[in-house]
Amino acid sequence: MQYRRAYFLTAVASFGGMLFGWDTGLIGGVLTMDSFNNSFGLDKSSPNHASLEGNIVSVLQAGCFFGAMSSFYLSDKLGRKRALFLADIICKFTITSSPHWHTPN
Numbered sequence: 422m423q424y425r426r427a428y429f430l431t432a433v434a435s436f437g438g439m440l441f442g443w444d445t446g447l448i449g450g451v452l453t454m455d456s457f458n459n460s461f462g463l464d465k466s467s468p469n470h471a472s473l474e475g476n477i478v479s480v481l482q483a484g485c486f487f488g489a490m491s492s493f494y495l496s497d498k499l500g501r502k503r504a505l506f507l508a509d510i511i512c513k514f515t516i517t518s519s520p521h522w523h524t525p526n
Contacts, residue, residue, distance in 0.1 A: 441485070448481055 422428070451457050452474050458465060463473065495504040 445478075445481065448478055452477060 457463075464470065467473075492504060492508065495507060499507065
């Protein structure tokens with residue numbers, strides 16, 4: 422197999438695209454779960470419920486867009502390794518601080 426690395430890179434990139442689609446589809450299913458609505462005190466009968474769901478999905482899409490745009494800029498200015506290190510720090514901060522954002526009543 423002459424172009425083994427090219428095929429591997431193509432497979433990895435395709436898997437990344439599949440995961441992005443899966444993540445985007447997952448948020449639609451999570452929004453309909455009763456446990457999600459109960460945890461965050463959302464009322465399905467509220468007239469603003471559809472707008473709130475739209476805003477939640479929009480924030481997900483905006484985060485993906487700005488993350489992609491900033492990764493290009495940071496990789497160009499800081500270099501690939503430093504940009505990945507910075508992304509790792511941001512990811513770890515987000516994961517460790519997210520349990521503190523929602524406290525039960």
